[in-house]
Amino acid sequence: MSIENRLAELGITLPDAPAPAANxxxxxxxxxxxxxxxxxSADENGLIIGKLGENMETEAGAAAARRCGLALIAQLKAVTGSLDKVKRVVKLSGFVNSTPDFTEQPKVINGCSDLMVEIFGDAGRHARAAVSAPSLPLGVAVEIEAIFEVE
Structure with missing residues (x-):
């Protein structure tokens, strides 16, 4: 099954690939x-802002991380033209805007990790970092970067 068909089967619509906000x-x-x-982290209503452990729960953070994952896949599709060229998700590096005592960064970044496996199957399993940050750009809850291997 093609990845495009898999997205349709899952009811997932990719957002437009976001333009860079800086240099x-x-x-x-x-x-x-x-x-x-x-x-x-952003959705159709704009930025998903919050600080885990202060004004955002882990589940909401995981949903924000999922949105980051959708943006990553949208960027990947813009680069490759077809998600069927993806051989595997190699690595995700996730940053969580959180308080010093918040310790559930892995559960937050699972929102993105789970999405990668849901879409790409075993090829979606990846190495990963899930770390805390005292703040993130524009006050967003989550930022995630990725490395993909393609044909």
Missing amino acids: YVPFAQSGNLIFISGQI
Whole structure:
């Protein structure tokens, strides 16, 4: 089954690939690896702002991380033209806007990790970092960058 068919089967619509907000490119490719710049948590209503452990619960953070994952996949599709060229998700690096005593960063970033496996199956399993940050750009709850291997 193609990835496009898989997305349709799951009822997932990708957002438009976000434009860079500063002096950087949305991706860089080296050989068969595509490095997608950090995607911040946003949905159709705008930025998802919050600080985990202060004014946002873990489940809401995981939903924000899922939105980052959708943006990562949208960027990847813009680069490759077809998600069927994806051989595997290599690595995710997730940053969680959280208080010093918040310790559920892995549960938050699971929102993105689970999405990758849901869409790409075993090829979606990846290495990962899930770390806390005292603040993130524009006050967003989550930012995630990714490395993908393509054909």
